[in-house]
Amino acid sequence: MTDTAKFELAGKDFDYPVLSGSVGPDVVDIRKLYGQTGAFTYDPGFTSTASCRSEITYIDGDEGVLLHRGYPIGELAEKSSFMEVAYLLLNGELPSQDELDGFSRTISRHTMVHEQLATFFRGFRRDAHPMAIMCGVVGALSAFYHDSTDIHDPQQRMIASHRLIAKIPTIAAMAYKYSVGQPFLYPDNSLSYTGNFLRMTFGVPAEQYEVNPAIERAMDRIFILHADHEQNASTSTVRLAGSSGANPFACMAAGIACLWGPAHGGANEAALNMLHEIGTPDRIPEFIARAKDKNDPFRLMGFGHRVYKNYDPRATVMQKTVREVFETLNVSDPVFETALRLEEIALSDPYFIEKKLFPNVDFYSGVILSAIGFPTSMFTVLFALARTVGWVAQWNEMITDPDQKIGRPRQLYTGPTQRSYVPVGER
């Protein structure tokens, strides 16, 4: 039996069906509301709006739960691999060994980019932000792979999906190489997906590059932690772009552009910059005070989340991975100590407790990525690299959803009502 939500407006009563998912909040199906009432709902930022049905990722923000196709992120980070999680997100089930081997082989066979794409980089200034390059180059892929842009052809959708997942590490590594003036390295398909990326990024043609297995494992886990996250801003951007029938390469470029914002994927770069600005723990109270000051736009980067009102389960794994990477590299970083102290102070402060502000996935990631050797300008590129798997899975789900139609929100209009034109001489 379907429940109904009762709604009264202008003295009239309206009933709307309440739909239940497999877990999580019910939804009120208001698709007929405007047609029946002549009114819109108003929800800037979509804080109370479900935009779609999805079977891919479930988040319980109050409990700090994150499931990918039902599997907890902590278990996947500990026991799985990024390639296996990519298969899971795309296909809905964990692969058999043969299925995983076949998928990995297919992805490996698409890691090279069209040779002409390398010259495309030449148009950028060497000091261009790598995310600007990613927006441009990923958007340009549809100029090279137009044989996989027919979104109504399942075969072309699959090829485009594999091309995006396979080529994004190559393009990310090329963006880094271009920024440091080093030559691009071709993929080496004898390496793992993540090992290949590390070699293309940090290797040079002049000598053999040995992938450090501990760093490879840590990087692979970081990719798993960033793979997908329900209907966040960049995923919603990919879905909205895809709802118009835009080709998948253009949709992913739109997602990259949205992810770049410091309130979203750009927060990892901003969080490390903030930790460097704080410097030593004795300056933490000054920054905590600024974060609480309504007149100061400063926010603690890497803290807070639209959905998590508990500890982001990804931040837990990320903090653990910092310790492992430091131990492997036999390094320490005072910034990590500052981050730990900042978390401790913030989580005992009434402001952060009352507003349920906890560290999110971006708070510790910069500390690890910096220790591995990435410049801060590459942090969001790494986020985009991993999230491409989630974007591709969500895009495929949207394209095949019978309910889906072009996304076209309305508005509450507060501008001038109709008025007549006044010639400039009479103004």
Ligand code: SDX
């Ligand atoms: C990601 O959506 C996703 O799933 C995203 C993501 C993913 O995997 O795709 O998880 C990745 O984007 C993580 C978030 C990274 N961003 C940051 O760390 C930037 C700092 N955080 C904030 O800007 C903020 O917390 C957001 C943007 C993340 C969430 O903002 P909301 O949900 O719109 O909440 P809000 O801005 O309305 O804040 C609620 C209150 C406000 O105070 P009041 O107006 O109620 O008095 O909390 C305050 C805010 O001022 N607040 C903060 C704060 N975050 C929120 N105060 C100080 N420092 C902060 N970081």
